Amino acid sequence: MSNSSSISHFLLLASADMRQLQLLHFCLFLGISLAALLGNGLIISAAACGHLLHTPMFFFLLNLALTDLGSICTTVPKAMHNSLWDSRTISYTGCAAQLFFYMFFMSAEYVLLTIMCYDRYVSICKPLHYGTLLGSRACAHMAAAA
Template identity: 80%
Template sequence: MSNSSSMAQFLLLALADRRELQLLHFWLFLAISLAALLANGLILSAVACDHHLHTPMGFFLLNLSLTDLGCICTTVPKAMHNSLWDTTTISYMGCAAQAFFFYFFISSEYFLLTIMCYDRYVAICKPLHYGTLLGSRACAHMAAAAWATAFLTALLHTANTFSLPLCQGNALGQFFCEIPPILKLSCSHSGYLREIGLIGVNASLSLGCFIFIVFSYVQIFRAVLRIPSQQGQHKAFSTCLPHLAVVSLFVSTGTFAYLKPPSISSPSLDLIVSVLYSVVSPTLNPLIYSLRNQVLREALKKMMTGHFSAYYQ
């Protein structure tokens, strides 16, 4: 039996066996990471520089971009390194750090999406109370609560998981360090039950957030359909659809990854799904917002036009 103190490293899942495919995966991950850095960087710059985006939604969008960048920077660099150098190893401490930061950023994103749903609900269903319910102090407190809750849950999960004795080898079957594959290597019944308890608490919290999102959007759509003019309905829908698209992509890929039936599970399918919810989803989020949010598009256009004008002058 090998325990957590004696295990020096873990083996990650190789993305491909052939050298040509490994290099192809390296370049794909490089392109994805650069696209994510560029898109999220533009959103961060636009929110920081344009006063029209100094709103609660702009503030939460800035926080969401930070979580997307965190997710990408946690998983992609190590995958690129392994593909480039034809290796699958990661150190024990490196694995613990990767698992912690991934869980931290992915949890923060979900909590922030829930808060952004509340922002849309207040803006459309209670517009006269928007300034009171979503003042700058209230927004800061909600964002701090989201980050702090995610940090606490990630810390508890990571500390419990990496304190368990491991006796099932060191192959994770995943291209990055994640808590469920590590739990499968454990041989501690009590520690496994503790983690199941933590997962149950976190699942209840996540379910509560999901129910709140569904309830809020039911109220939002009922309010929008009561707007007499089509132009007003279109404007209201245009502010909600980007958030709804991001929530749908996040929840659907994450739910399928963790709750898919074992009968359809396979290494290739598991790899594709894990890439979808850990890499592709954070990369697409800024594109969805920039394409559907008119204020953000105008801010990005103004910022890019100003930079090019200053460059050519």
């Protein structure tokens, strides 16, 4: 007989034991997530619909808004669910998936911010070569790499 154990759920520490504070926590996260969804949605719609905004900077800003939405949608809904339904567990696979996707979106944001810095560097230091260095194909490749 072997001595083994497996982890199926993690217990989360309660942020508050009072129901009013849990509802306040839910409303706070709901407000923050709706503000982030609205702000990123406005950036996405402006960059996608505005024909004057079809430049590399706004293309990367659109991708940054999309990755920000992805990172928000990985963690906040579970926190809102836990505070609304007074549950204090998360499955092992759910925690691993949240961690994977959150790290994926955060690393994509860092890479996109680095690419945006390169975009500004080229536009300031090499303005005559801007069109050749950052064409639409190069921007798409850099965004896909992110």
